[in-house]
Amino acid sequence: MAFQPYQASMLALGQAPSVIRETFEYGNRRAAEIGRENVFDFSLGNPSVPAPESVHDTMRTLMDETDSVLLHGYTSAVGAEPVRQAVADDINRRFGTGVSAQDLYMTCGAAASLTVTLNAVVCPGDTVMTFAPFFPEYRVFVESAGGKLTVIPADLTHFQMNLKAFAELVTPEAKAIIVNTPNNPTGVVFTEANLKEFCKLLHEKEQEYGHPIYLIADEPYRELVYDDNTVVPYLPNLYDNTFVCYSFSKSLSLPGDRIGYILVSPKMQDSRLVYAAVCGAGRALGYVCAPSLAQRVIAANLGKTSDLSIYRRNRDLLYKNLTDYGYRCIYPDGAFYLWVEALEPDANAFCKKARDFELLLVPSDSFGCKGFVRIAYCVTTEMIERSLPAFKKLAEAYGR
Amino acid sequence: MAFQPYQASMLALGQAPSVIRETFEYGNRRAAEIGRENVFDFSLGNPSVPAPESVHDTMRTLMDETDSVLLHGYTSAVGAEPVRQAVADDINRRFGTGVSAQDLYMTCGAAASLTVTLNAVVCPGDTVMTFAPFFPEYRVFVESAGGKLTVIPADLTHFQMNLKAFAELVTPEAKAIIVNTPNNPTGVVFTEANLKEFCKLLHEKEQEYGHPIYLIADEPYRELVYDDNTVVPYLPNLYDNTFVCYSFSKSLSLPGDRIGYILVSPKMQDSRLVYAAVCGAGRALGYVCAPSLAQRVIAANLGKTSDLSIYRRNRDLLYKNLTDYGYRCIYPDGAFYLWVEALEPDANAFCKKARDFELLLVPSDSFGCKGFVRIAYCVTTEMIERSLPAFKKLAEAYGR
Numbered sequence: 001m002a003f004q005p006y007q008a009s010m011l012a013l014g015q016a017p018s019v020i021r022e023t024f025e026y027g028n029r030r031a032a033e034i035g036r037e038n039v040f041d042f043s044l045g046n047p048s049v050p051a052p053e054s055v056h057d058t059m060r061t062l063m064d065e066t067d068s069v070l071l072h073g074y075t076s077a078v079g080a081e082p083v084r085q086a087v088a089d090d091i092n093r094r095f096g097t098g099v100s101a102q103d104l105y106m107t108c109g110a111a112a113s114l115t116v117t118l119n120a121v122v123c124p125g126d127t128v129m130t131f132a133p134f135f136p137e138y139r140v141f142v143e144s145a146g147g148k149l150t151v152i153p154a155d156l157t158h159f160q161m162n163l164k165a166f167a168e169l170v171t172p173e174a175k176a177i178i179v180n181t182p183n184n185p186t187g188v189v190f191t192e193a194n195l196k197e198f199c200k201l202l203h204e205k206e207q208e209y210g211h212p213i214y215l216i217a218d219e220p221y222r223e224l225v226y227d228d229n230t231v232v233p234y235l236p237n238l239y240d241n242t243f244v245c246y247s248f249s250k251s252l253s254l255p256g257d258r259i260g261y262i263l264v265s266p267k268m269q270d271s272r273l274v275y276a277a278v279c280g281a282g283r284a285l286g287y288v289c290a291p292s293l294a295q296r297v298i299a300a301n302l303g304k305t306s307d308l309s310i311y312r313r314n315r316d317l318l319y320k321n322l323t324d325y326g327y328r329c330i331y332p333d334g335a336f337y338l339w340v341e342a343l344e345p346d347a348n349a350f351c352k353k354a355r356d357f358e359l360l361l362v363p364s365d366s367f368g369c370k371g372f373v374r375i376a377y378c379v380t381t382e383m384i385e386r387s388l389p390a391f392k393k394l395a396e397a398y399g400r
Numbered sequence: 401m402a403f404q405p406y407q408a409s410m411l412a413l414g415q416a417p418s419v420i421r422e423t424f425e426y427g428n429r430r431a432a433e434i435g436r437e438n439v440f441d442f443s444l445g446n447p448s449v450p451a452p453e454s455v456h457d458t459m460r461t462l463m464d465e466t467d468s469v470l471l472h473g474y475t476s477a478v479g480a481e482p483v484r485q486a487v488a489d490d491i492n493r494r495f496g497t498g499v500s501a502q503d504l505y506m507t508c509g510a511a512a513s514l515t516v517t518l519n520a521v522v523c524p525g526d527t528v529m530t531f532a533p534f535f536p537e538y539r540v541f542v543e544s545a546g547g548k549l550t551v552i553p554a555d556l557t558h559f560q561m562n563l564k565a566f567a568e569l570v571t572p573e574a575k576a577i578i579v580n581t582p583n584n585p586t587g588v589v590f591t592e593a594n595l596k597e598f599c600k601l602l603h604e605k606e607q608e609y610g611h612p613i614y615l616i617a618d619e620p621y622r623e624l625v626y627d628d629n630t631v632v633p634y635l636p637n638l639y640d641n642t643f644v645c646y647s648f649s650k651s652l653s654l655p656g657d658r659i660g661y662i663l664v665s666p667k668m669q670d671s672r673l674v675y676a677a678v679c680g681a682g683r684a685l686g687y688v689c690a691p692s693l694a695q696r697v698i699a700a701n702l703g704k705t706s707d708l709s710i711y712r713r714n715r716d717l718l719y720k721n722l723t724d725y726g727y728r729c730i731y732p733d734g735a736f737y738l739w740v741e742a743l744e745p746d747a748n749a750f751c752k753k754a755r756d757f758e759l760l761l762v763p764s765d766s767f768g769c770k771g772f773v774r775i776a777y778c779v780t781t782e783m784i785e786r787s788l789p790a791f792k793k794l795a796e797a798y799g800r
Contacts, residue, residue, distance in 0.1 A: 013680030256473050
């Protein structure tokens with residue numbers, strides 16, 4: 001074989017165009033031309049609300065009162081014991097579970113939670129499933145762990161999990177399925193009924209195939225839910241073979257601090273062995289420990305969130321007005337995304353047209369689903385207000 | 401193939417016994433029995449000197465003056481541009497290089513620097529070489545990236561790079577070689593002559609094989625050098641196809657903050673493509689970006705270090721006294737390790753014997769070299785002073 005100066009797959013990943021990044025960069029260029037206030041950039045899923053004040057209070061206290069060598073030292077590879085204990089207590093209090101510190105592995109955020117989990121369990125020949133539309137990095141993470149991603153087509157009516165399609169596509173090679181609720185990119189929260197039926201089906205398939213199928217609950221948006229009566233069931237209570245991949249990026253507005261965790265449900269089959277494999281995968285990928293200061297910060301701020309009412313206001317404003325203008329919007333109960341049907345079949349062409357009105361939207365194709373756009377409303381309410389006439393004109397341009 | 405509930409290699413890694421961790425835990429149990437002050441634990445390579453005051457000053461200023469959403473937000477995957485520019489400027493100032501921000505990729509510390517680099521370049525069938533004794537995680541990182549580690553036997557006299565053995569063992573399959581100076585576990589700084597001859601040899605092999613052999617300079621200990629006339633040459637100035645894998649863990653005593661970088665030398669063949677592969681590998685392993693606060697902290701503290709004079713004092717104290725007691729110590733110019741010949745052929749038996757005197761040392765076997773022990777002197781000077789009679793009695797027990 002000819003010498004390859006680099007891993008071809010890594011080069012391809014490094015050079016892969018990202019429609020989200022391209023849109024964001026277009027927005028920056030356009031802002032330079034016509035002024036930032038005239039560009040309506042809804043492309044990025046970055047929290048726009050500051051971290052709660054208590055985060056900085058905690059950091060200041062830690063700096064004042066904790067020995068520097070300890071504060072900035074390595075923690076155990078799995079995370080500091082008191083931090084894991086605090087997280088376990090918080091989970092048990094909220095969800096009535098029986099989780100202990102030894103079931104938790106602290107990570108550098110949601111992406112690390114997913115890559116470490118996938119590398120721990122995926123073996124050659126395994127498939128990992130997910131429901132469309134889905135966060136496109138899932139494909140990168142699954143394939144890098146040596147698995148094959150099976151995408152289950154979307155339920156285009158309600159954007160709940162498409163259980164019929166799941167039942168048709170699942171095979172004995174299925175090692176795991178990634179479930180993301182509240183969902184990126186749709187903002188939909190899967191109903192309790194949908195989740196319960198899914199878990200029942202999944203368990204039947206486990207019994208049929210004679211082996212576990214892991215449910216990987218990707219939950220960075222768990223706390224971002226806006227309707228008081230919306231329930232986001234805790235999946236380890238519905239299904240034994242569950243990993244929870246969590247991140248504090250959205251709930252505490254700390255995406256840059258890279259802090260999250262993996263919960264290996266204590267009810268999982270062989271859970272201690274699977275946990276050991278998680279530790280091995282973390283080591284193999286070069287994760288020595290999660291950032292030590294951030295570990296202590298989240299432990300002191302469990303149960304707190306950024307001011308999420310701003311996202312709720314943004315959601316209400318966009319959903320109501322866009323629906324009034326004639327857009328078909330999928331009702332978003334959570335996360336900070338609005339999923340809107342494009343006004344022509346080709347979402348890319350629709351997003352190009354939207355740029356004529358300085359609206360920067362992300363077409364749905366990269367999420368594994370055609371004909372929709374994602375509107376990330378983690379922006380200022382004031383920008384949304386200013387953008388409404390542009391959305392109206394865009395609808396009018398399509399005769400609405 | 402039978403169903404595997406987890407990746408067997410990851411389980412093995414997660415369950416692998418670590419002699420360093422086992423020694424550390426023995427020390428904790430022993431401390432509970434006889435008092436912390438009576439146990440002399442030299443097992444761990446954790447910085448024992450606090451971060452410079454300016455680190456906390458920077459953090460406080462950032463919290464006071466930077467918008468929270470920006471401070472705790474994602475940076476670009478490769479790192480914030482002003483941070484990379486500051487690091488590039490610092491490298492150019494110190495080493496006369498022509499590095500630019502686009503050659504740097506910020507990472508979550510040295511381990512991440514190595515795993516990302518290895519995953520970027522290692523292809524099936526490739527070997528990666530390193531000189532014994534070596535940091536044992538190299539094997540984990542190389543094998544996880546799909547490569548085979550070739551260990552070059554130690555130069556047992558001076559513990560410089562064994563170039564004769566290298567020349568005998570290198571093959572056309574060699575994709576890269578990891579060089580670590582100042583060295584863990586020996587504390588030795590490779591001489592300029594040794595490095596220059598090595599680079600010459602390596603370049604000859606590149607020409608003979610008709611392809612690059614990457615030099616991966618693992619440099620977390622670069623600033624930890626104690627003799628004023630010791631030079632640690634900058635490898636990109638000696639060899640074009642060089643990666644520098646750096647970490648601020650030791651220089652600023654911030655191991656828990658997980659912050660470092662990869663420099664892809666701009667002189668490297670296809671350096672822009674290799675850099676893109678680095679970006680792809682970071683993405684595949686789940687590194688979204690290096691911690692954003694830590695990025696800004698190190699950018700504001702370039703050129704600063706913790707008070708390294710404490711390590712120097714520790715080194716002098718140990719080296720002088722142990723030599724006086726009849727130990728053969730390899731002179732350590734850097735890092736915070738002393739490499740000492742065991743007083744019997746089996747280093748494990750010697751370390752067991754040392755425990756009779758409450759001395760906790762790490763046998764050399766796990767570093768790929770028999771008959772020595774590593775003494776990590778990143779401890780208090782006062783503990784070293786208290787430990788000296790124990791070292792003396794241990795020597796006497798062997799008739800020295």
